[in-house]
Amino acid sequence: MERAFNSETGERNVAPDTQSFLSNVISQTMLLAAQTRLLAPTHRETLLVLSTRAAEMYKRIQREPRLFRRIGCLVRTGVVSTETAEKCYTVNVSLRGACVELKQGLRVSQMVILEREDTKRSARAKVAWVKQAGADRYMTGLELQDVDDFWGLGPEGIAAGV
Numbered sequence: 001m002e003r004a005f006n007s008e009t010g011e012r013n014v015a016p017d018t019q020s021f022l023s024n025v026i027s028q029t030m031l032l033a034a035q036t037r038l039l040a041p042t043h044r045e046t047l048l049v050l051s052t053r054a055a056e057m058y059k060r061i062q063r064e065p066r067l068f069r070r071i072g073c074l075v076r077t078g079v080v081s082t083e084t085a086e087k088c089y090t091v092n093v094s095l096r097g098a099c100v101e102l103k104q105g106l107r108v109s110q111m112v113i114l115e116r117e118d119t120k121r122s123a124r125a126k127v128a129w130v131k132q133a134g135a136d137r138y139m140t141g142l143e144l145q146d147v148d149d150f151w152g153l154g155p156e157g158i159a160a161g162v
Contacts, residue, residue: 022057025050025051026051026054029047029048029050029051029054030047030051032047033047065094066093066094066099067092067093067094067151067153068092069090069092069093069151070090070091071089071090071116071151072087072088072089072118073087073089073090073098073100073114073115074086074088074117075088075102075112075113075114075115076113076115077104077106077112085115086102086103086104087117088100088102089101091139093151094153095149095151095153097128097141097142097143097144098114098125098141098151099141100139101133101137101138101139101140102137103136105138106127106138107127108128109126109127110126111124111127111145112124112125112126113125114142116150121150123144123146123150124144124146124147125143125144126142126143126145127140127141128141128143129141
């Protein structure tokens with residue numbers, strides 16, 4: 001299953017039957033945990049954990065595909081326009097976000113400004129996750145806020161080879 005989440009193309013190769021199964025697990029385990037009076041507390045907790053994990057997996061399946069694109073960007077961590085921005089490159093992009101490699105570690109939920117160097121277009125983004133990838137190297141997931149098609153992934157952008 002993990003291979004389906006990490007394919008080279010960023011596509012989600014999960015069968016519809018698997019998606020349906022996960023959806024049923026989520027609803028049935030919550031129903032059982034909530035309505036069964038004779039269920040031991042440990043069994044109820046196990047059902048809730050199963051339901052939560054199934055929901056997390058379902059969410060990962062449903063996210064937009066990640067496309068491997070190397071796009072030069074600037075990341076600003078403050079609101080002052082004169083501050084020094086960190087230059088970085090995207091590792092991959094999606095309709096609602098990107099993974100970028102930074103020299104500084106940011107905080108999860110921190111708000112930043114992401115600017116494309118090629119188009120000069122900027123957007124507010126929230127740090128979704130951070131993983132240290134080496135000394136002074138952090139892979140950072142950014143979730144775009146209130147922006148449509150920032151990366152040009154719509155039909156016109158894909159046709160142009162963005």
